[in-house]
Amino acid sequence: MNLSPLPLAVFVVDATGSITSWNRACEKLAGYGAQDIRNRGLDTIIAFDDAAAVNRVADRVNADSTGELICADGRRVPVRVTVAPQSLDPDQPGTYSVIVVPRSGLAPTRYALIQDLPIADIIEELPCVFYVIDQSGHLLLWNHQLEDALEMTSDELPTYNVKNFFDEAVQAKIVQKILEAFEEGTSSHESDLIGRHGKRTPFLFHCARTNLGSLPVVFGTGLDITARKEAEHGLRVRERAMYSSVNAIVITCCEDADNVIEYVNPAFEQITGYTLAEVKGKNPRFMRVDDCDVDERQRIHDALARQQSVRAVLRNRRKNGEIFWNDLRIDPVASMEGKVTHFVGVISDVTEAKHYERRLQHLAHHDALTGLANRTLLQERLKSAIDSATARRKQGALAFLDLDNFKHINDTFGHEAGDAVLREIALRLRASMREEDTVARLGGDEFVLVIAEQPDLAQLGMLVERIRQGVSAPIVVDGKEIQPGTSIGVSLFPQDGRNVDQIMRAADAAMYHAKTLGRNNVQFYSDELNQVVHQHLLLEASLSRAIRNRELVLGYQPKVDLRTGRVVGAEALVRWQHPVDGIIPPDVFIPVAEQTGLIVPLGDWVIDEACRTLRALGALGIDDFVIAVNLSARQLRQRRFVNRLAETLARHGVAPGRLELEVTESQLMDHPEEAREALAQLKLLGVRLSIDDFGTGYSSLSHLQRFPVDCIKIDRSFLGGTGDLHNGHAVITRAIIALGHNLQLQVIAEGVETREQLTFLRDHDCDQMQGYYFSAALARDGLQDMLRRDTRLDM
Numbered sequence: 001m002n003l004s005p006l007p008l009a010v011f012v013v014d015a016t017g018s019i020t021s022w023n024r025a026c027e028k029l030a031g032y033g034a035q036d037i038r039n040r041g042l043d044t045i046i047a048f049d050d051a052a053a054v055n056r057v058a059d060r061v062n063a064d065s066t067g068e069l070i071c072a073d074g075r076r077v078p079v080r081v082t083v084a085p086q087s088l089d090p091d092q093p094g095t096y097s098v099i100v101v102p103r104s105g106l107a108p109t110r111y112a113l114i115q116d117l118p119i120a121d122i123i124e125e126l127p128c129v130f131y132v133i134d135q136s137g138h139l140l141l142w143n144h145q146l147e148d149a150l151e152m153t154s155d156e157l158p159t160y161n162v163k164n165f166f167d168e169a170v171q172a173k174i175v176q177k178i179l180e181a182f183e184e185g186t187s188s189h190e191s192d193l194i195g196r197h198g199k200r201t202p203f204l205f206h207c208a209r210t211n212l213g214s215l216p217v218v219f220g221t222g223l224d225i226t227a228r229k230e231a232e233h234g235l236r237v238r239e240r241a242m243y244s245s246v247n248a249i250v251i252t253c254c255e256d257a258d259n260v261i262e263y264v265n266p267a268f269e270q271i272t273g274y275t276l277a278e279v280k281g282k283n284p285r286f287m288r289v290d291d292c293d294v295d296e297r298q299r300i301h302d303a304l305a306r307q308q309s310v311r312a313v314l315r316n317r318r319k320n321g322e323i324f325w326n327d328l329r330i331d332p333v334a335s336m337e338g339k340v341t342h343f344v345g346v347i348s349d350v351t352e353a354k355h356y357e358r359r360l361q362h363l364a365h366h367d368a369l370t371g372l373a374n375r376t377l378l379q380e381r382l383k384s385a386i387d388s389a390t391a392r393r394k395q396g397a398l399a400f401l402d403l404d405n406f407k408h409i410n411d412t413f414g415h416e417a418g419d420a421v422l423r424e425i426a427l428r429l430r431a432s433m434r435e436e437d438t439v440a441r442l443g444g445d446e447f448v449l450v451i452a453e454q455p456d457l458a459q460l461g462m463l464v465e466r467i468r469q470g471v472s473a474p475i476v477v478d479g480k481e482i483q484p485g486t487s488i489g490v491s492l493f494p495q496d497g498r499n500v501d502q503i504m505r506a507a508d509a510a511m512y513h514a515k516t517l518g519r520n521n522v523q524f525y526s527d528e529l530n531q532v533v534h535q536h537l538l539l540e541a542s543l544s545r546a547i548r549n550r551e552l553v554l555g556y557q558p559k560v561d562l563r564t565g566r567v568v569g570a571e572a573l574v575r576w577q578h579p580v581d582g583i584i585p586p587d588v589f590i591p592v593a594e595q596t597g598l599i600v601p602l603g604d605w606v607i608d609e610a611c612r613t614l615r616a617l618g619a620l621g622i623d624d625f626v627i628a629v630n631l632s633a634r635q636l637r638q639r640r641f642v643n644r645l646a647e648t649l650a651r652h653g654v655a656p657g658r659l660e661l662e663v664t665e666s667q668l669m670d671h672p673e674e675a676r677e678a679l680a681q682l683k684l685l686g687v688r689l690s691i692d693d694f695g696t697g698y699s700s701l702s703h704l705q706r707f708p709v710d711c712i713k714i715d716r717s718f719l720g721g722t723g724d725l726h727n728g729h730a731v732i733t734r735a736i737i738a739l740g741h742n743l744q745l746q747v748i749a750e751g752v753e754t755r756e757q758l759t760f761l762r763d764h765d766c767d768q769m770q771g772y773y774f775s776a777a778l779a780r781d782g783l784q785d786m787l788r789r790d791t792r793l794d795m
């Protein structure tokens with residue numbers, strides 16, 4: 001270390017106290033030259049006051065020692081002595097700096113010290129550029145920092161006028177600032193120095209006038225303010241971003257006040273309607289909606305108290321009173337010392353998104369057509385109703401509704417009318433239920449009601465019956481009256497099941513049972529019912545297999561002319577030859593086929609088979625024989641039924657007049673207008689038509705007249721089960737025969753079992769009979785045999 005330039009008297013000793021270095025200030029103070037003093041001991045130069053107590057130099061470290069400096073001329077100058085190790089590294093051999101400061105009056109003056117300052121070194125080491133400029137604007141003196149900034153060598157610098165170190169656009173300002181310093185004494189400005197290769201560095205220049213001998217000059221410093229400029233730029237960008245952000249920004253101060261607003265950006269005004277002037281000094285909670293989002297607000301409060309970030313979505317009120325959804329994020333802002341002084345809140349108006357989310361949520365849980373709960377929501381609600389009923393030892397109910405003839409409504413009135421019916425039924429159901437109950441639509445024509453807590457079964461029964469009646473009331477759509485009907489199955493929970501699936505299945509089974517019982521009624525689930533439904537389902541599955549596997553056969557019950565005794569026709573009656581269970585009668589499987597729609601392929605098969613028999617008979621020369629098949633209303637409603645029938649007849653080469661279609665009276669009366677149209681088309685094709693089970697379906701005479709039928713079949717119940725005709729039934733039978741004949745229709749009596757019944761019918765001019773008295777249904781071979789032999793009724 002070179003101690004010479006230092007203004008203080010400092011010298012260096014080794015661990016033994018031997019002097020190794022001696023600066024100029026020491027020379028001045030003590031009068032010894034460096035050569036004279038080297039290797040002399042410390043105690044020969046300084047007489048320490050505590051010399052007797054302290055021997056080693058090391059012991060004087062950090063101790064404030066006093067003594068007398070023994071000068072070359074013999075003077076003894078009182079001094080204060082400070083000893084410091086030159087290296088803090090314990091491994092370095094000890095050398096010590098000894099600083100000697102005279103204790104009175106002998107300290108060098110400030111300016112005396114300046115004379116000793118190594119100005120050149122200082123200028124070079126300044127943390128800024130240094131320059132001296134003459135009046136022509138040329139550099140007289142500078143440091144290497146200026147050379148670095150300008151990317152020039154020391155030879156080049158003095159050749160330029162300093163204004164050329166700046167952008168052309170600011171050169172006039174630079175000249176003016178230099179002149180200002182010459183004239184006024186000082187000036188300062190911020191400008192960028194431009195290096196030879198384009199390096200641009202922002203500087204803060206301060207300059208002042210002085211004289212170099214008789215030469216007036218300006219000298220000064222330039223501080224590199226790149227970092228500050230960048231910070232300022234960053235700040236400006238952030239301020240701008242905050243200003244133009246679409247999200248509202250609120251800065252609150254929590255230093256001395258209750259988190260009051262200091263700043264809000266323009267987006268805040270746009271979202272809330274409040275200006276900065278209106279909200280400054282207020283706590284942002286003034287926008288809250290009372291009694292709303294209490295938990296979320298508490299969460300924010302707690303986070304702020306802990307000086308933590310927090311995010312919450314809550315409702316706030318705009319200045320115009322409107323409520324908006326605020327997706328709020330709050331972050332603490334700490335000072336340089338780490339103390340939280342502010343919070344920055346970013347408010348996003350997510351009202352639209354929230355509404356959209358709610359709409360989606362609603363759509364995900366509700367049926368789009370009716371607005372009722374959908375299957376997902378139903379399952380959730382049912383689950384919680386079952387759980388609650390189980391926990392509270394209460395009872396609830398689930399009602400499963402299936403509209404009875406909805407397909408027919410759709411087919412007849414169109415899908416828009418069908419939709420209108422579903423909407424109206426949804427309204428009726430909603431109106432008849434309590435707020436806490438759930439009304440759901442599972443799609444199609446299926447509705448479900450969750451009736452929470454209904455302890456009284458009688459009341460529940462009345463409620464469900466009332467609902468059935470309400471649903472079944474006529475609905476007018478586009479001026480047309482539509483008559484809906486519903487079959488309802490009810491299960492109870494937790495009695496009929498402990499989970500959603502079990503309860504739904506139980507209600508579904510009960511509903512299914514209601515359908516089999518003739519529709520438009522209410523059935524409660526029971527274990528026995530479950531058995532029935534189960535069997536029904538099994539039957540359904542195996543029936544469709546039976547149709548595919550040709551397990552069905554036709555029996556033909558002969559029809560006899562009551563005037564001639566001749567067999568003139570037969571009714572085709574289907575039987576099921578089950579591979580395991582044997583013959584299954586149609587009473588068992590026809591209703592299942594009706595409900596499931598299997599009646600359509602089954603009915604097609606029956607017609608096809610009957611035509612095949614007619615063709616076979618024709619081949620035997622029997623071509624005036626008529627086979628009647630039973631037709632279900634569902635077949636009749638098929639749009640292409642007439643076409644298919646025509647195709648079948650044509651395929652077998654059978655004349656339409658040899659096929660008779662029997663439709664029950666009650667089926668016709670369900671939808672008389674439609675039935676009439678369908679029968680008219682069939683009539684046009686040329687097939688024979690008859691009304692089966694006549695007398696049981698309450699036909700009105702006017703309707704009867706309009707049905708284009710050929711024949712009516714007196715229901716066997718009017719003949720009396722025991723063949724006893726001396727009762728009221730006889731009167732009805734006579735009346736039916738007379739009525740038929742008046743309408744120019746043939747009359748046939750079915751279920752004739754006794755001679756007495758036969759005699760009665762013949763005596764009252766009935767046209768034909770069929771029944772066990774003459775023959776039960778025969779296989780095709782048996783029928784052919786009978787016809788070939790021309791077997792006749794014994795009259």
Ligand SMILES: Nc1nc2c(ncn2[C@@H]2O[C@H](COP(=O)(O)O[C@H]3[C@@H](O)[C@H](n4cnc5c(=O)[nH]c(N)nc54)O[C@@H]3COP(=O)(O)O)[C@@H](O)[C@H]2O)c(=O)[nH]1
Pocket residue numbers: 557571572573574585586587590603606629630631632692693716750751752753770771772773776777
């Ligand atoms: N849609 C279709 N329905 C059909 C078809 N085949 C039959 N059926 C209907 O099934 C019901 C039961 O029929 P079935 O068990 O065959 O009974 C018929 C006769 O066997 C029975 N019958 C005949 N004579 C007598 C008698 O003297 N006494 C008595 N107790 N029963 C007798 O009557 C049934 C015929 O009834 P009907 O149709 O009303 O003429 C039945 O409703 C059939 O309609 C089919 O292919 N399609």
